[in-house]
Amino acid sequence: MYMVIIKKLFIIIIVLFSTNAFANKCTSSFSKSFSISSDVGFGNQYKKSLFNNFKKHGVCIVEKSKGHPTRLGQESLRFEVKSGDCGYNKGWDDCKKDRERHELSGNRHSDGEYWYAWSIYLPKDFKNIYPTKLAMGQFHQSKGHVVWMFQNADGGYFVDNQVYGRTSGTDSILNQEEMLGRWNDILINANWTDKKIGFFRVWVNGKLAFKYNGPTKSKGKKVYQKFGVYRSFMSRYKAFKSADSESVLVPGQVVYFDEVRTGKSCSNLKLEQLGYVCKDLLSNFN
Secondary structure, eight states, X not given: OHHHHHHHHHHHHHHHHHHHHHHTOBGGGOOSSBOOOTTTEESOOBEESSOBTOOTTSEEEEEGGGTOOOSSSSEEXXXXXOTTOOOEETTEEGXXXXXXXXXXXXOOBOSEEEEEEEXXXXXXXXXXXXXXXXXXXXXXXXXXXXXEEEEOTTSXXXXXXXXXXXXXXXXEEEOHHHHBTSEEEEEEEEEEOSSTTXXXXXXXXXXXXXXXXXXXXXXXXXXXXXXXXXXXXXXXXXXXXXXXXXXOOOOOEEEEEEEEEEESXXXXXXXXXXXXXXXXXXXXXX
């Protein structure tokens, strides 16, 4: 009996230590590929996008108990980009290409059907930086161009179709007021293919907001998810604000993500935890 109690206490101590050690980690303590906390998401492995010069404040696992918003559970991911936060790796340099970012990149996926979910939260004091472009989620191709982006533009959340290497259409799925100070649940069902049988569907808070049929990527390319804060063409904002653009600092931005999930089927995402039923979601686009 005594040994059983000792073992139980030992397990509790290990669990508490592991939770507390992980809860406040920033990506500066991560290396190469890693899984995010199960409280925050599941179904994918991630790595820092542009590893070099990735700042400590870039993305952190934060806690509800310390005043941070969470969609479900006790933890969420907090992304932050400050003026000058540009990273680089072999073959790409944000600093030289008028860009700033802190993003995580997921595993590469071959042809076939996949499901993705995330919840996103913008603080009430979030600053829009239009006409600089802001992406808060994208699907990119290995050794190829981006195919789908989720842009903030001049406010809100827009699906940006770039399957053919350029924007061929943008569709609003949320306005800015709907995003500030509240969580929004994003669900995506994609069939990755260069054929006409492809599709890309987006639900927002349980309602179908966007659907597309046709090729969703280029031939022979694998697709991977990226999410966080990615700002392009910083000089546009600076020029828009002042003729003396060199003196202008682009405002910093904070975005929270939670319940980031990936699976091969809707049921894999366990959406009932968020209040949704796959059968109901699938019935509203037929």
